[in-house]
Amino acid sequence: MSWFRRRAEEPPPPEEEAPPEPEPEAAIEPEPEPSLEAGVERSRSGFVARLQGLFRGGIDEATWEAVEETLIAGDVGATLALAVVERARRRRDPGGAEAAVQAELAALLLPRPEGEWTPRRPDQTQPAVVLVVGVNGTGKTTTIAKLAARERARGQRVLLAAADTFRAAASEQLEVWAKRIGVPLVTHQAGADPAAVVFDALDAAVARATDLVIVDTAGRLHTKHNLMDELAKIRRTIDKRLPGADPEVLFVLDATTGQNGLAQARAFHEASPLTGIVLSKLDSTAKGGIVFAVEQGLGVPVLFIGVGERLGDLLPFDPRAFVAALFGPAGGA
């Protein structure tokens, strides 16, 4: 991270575009600087950069700038975009601006295990538990339906818990899905304690020898302390009822979310440590670039992407395709 600091202290980048093919004479000539030390540092880095430019086969300023804008437009975030482009520029063999930046972006994403994701289940005598969380309107319920359909297709016995007792008709929405998929649902009255719903659902799951319980929670803004506490309580309820179940906590992040996505993920991670991210609505024109900052900041991987409203529209996250899509046309995710 020393990078950002250095960047912050650097003098403003020259506004005028550098010549496409930097000339060696210009490269050697140090620019006048008020402070000697800074001047040396600056001219040295400038010199190295320009020298490298010669070997790079002339990727000009405008190209780098365009790539940087592409990243910003894809919600990668200005600070991270600057850092990524800068790193790409220092690559010995960039092989083109886009390729270099794509390689740097890919390097930001966490390594993920081979093979298909399955919810962890440390104790086979107990059901696996997946807790699905996120702010309002990101697509938690739809994601749960998709996930339930996926697991059911894999032959798992799934049970859904409607722990969103706050939003009007939230449990009805989940009920419609449960019927369509053909899985049981545990629900309480509107306004009931969500932790109680979860407790009952776990009871029912144990009684029915269920393989997997998926818990739908109310959307909550990460800044509402009482609601985040409620989430922590739900988490504790799971730990209490099924000690050692070690639930998966999936955070549903709307791909259209901007820089606030990181603050969201962080707050949820604090309330109940996240084990994975579902990037929803990637079938929109948005690119979901905030996940780079989220994976970097939290060390939690994106597991799935949501690409539509049908049950089959939940796909495993493919880092290479995701990075490439940042540079693709709108909606090309």
Add this chain to the structure above:
Amino acid sequence: MFDALSDRLRDALAKLTGHGRVSEADVDTAMREVRLALLEADVNFKVVKDFVARVRERAVGAEVLENLNAGQQVVKIVNEELTAMLSVGDRTFRLIGQPAVVALVGLQGSGKTTSAAKLARHLVKQGRRPLLVAADPYRPAAVDQLMALGRSLDIPVHGAPQGTPVPVIAAEGIAQARKTGRDVVIIDTAGRLTIDETLMAEIRTLAKTVAPCETLLVVDAMVGQEAVTVAEAFRDAVPLTGLIMTKIDGDARGGAALSISAVTGLPVKFLGTGEKTDALEPFHPDRLAGRILGMGDVLTLIERAQENFDERQATQLADKLRRNSFTLEDFLDQMQQIKKMGPIGQLLDLMPGMGGLAKEAQGAVDRGEMKRVEAIIRSMTPDERRDPSLLNGSRRRRIARGSGTTTPDVNRLLKQFGEMQRLMKQLGRGGGRRNLLGLGR
């Protein structure tokens, strides 16, 4: 992270302590941070580019006002430009027609259904008789959701059996409104992606069929760079009249509003500020400008203290001080003012002179003392508020009972107030209102 960003901006600006005129170097330093702040606030990068260019032009060589330094002057210009951009269009919510038809459109999960209910409630308060129309046949239980909200608000909801085309649902809703004497119809449409040709065609037909007098795009405050593309696509499909920005009660900066207003010229008409149905507020461009810049109400305070100091209020206050008639009522007013200014702690950085006072005030808020003081004053009769000397032991006991406090609490407040009155009197003689705020240099 937002705080860190604001701090950086603040630090960068704090170095610009020059007076006289804003130099080009000042502007460069400031604009680099402003650009970053705006981008991190999710303002569209093209909008940021134009904005930075415009501010640079205005700021270079600008005269630094008395009592400000170059950094503050730049912030002032930035803030004015932001406010101007957010002030585009006509923010009036106009209901025309019998019934007046309002349609809400937007992406999935932006908060249309909740906003529809909030808007209905808002209109009821204004003496209107709204009817809600559930025109989302796609999302499971979307109709149930609106029905449940309608029931809780005692506002009728028109729904239709699955498979009814959306324009038909809307037309039926309008017919029902006419029959039942409802004067506003609020149509809640399904969330849709802008690249979904079929669904975009559907709202196009809907808008043509029912010709809403207000078609509002519902936008999530947390949305990123795509806000502009989304807004343009909806604007091209239907005649949008404005925006409702939702979920502003989170900590997103809401740069999307700026992007959309800048590119489409559409005004924000309402803000959704909570999950409950009464959480709908009119939009204030200056407040959002402060939020996007990350300096919140500090700006408002600077402006208020330095520039737009309300002369009438000033004269009144001076008058009161002269006549020693600063009463407990005024004290209550002042407290309300401070409360409205939001998190007082935020003021600390820019207003060193006020640090101690603000910290104390914030502490008082945190400890719930402000509430207690308010309760005590509100338990007094108007006469008592104007003239605390009326307060004998028995009255004090009554007030303590009425406010749920103790007599020592009441005594303490009166003592503090007495001291404050004396202080005000001194300041009144010195004419040092500015010094009170710690702004004088």
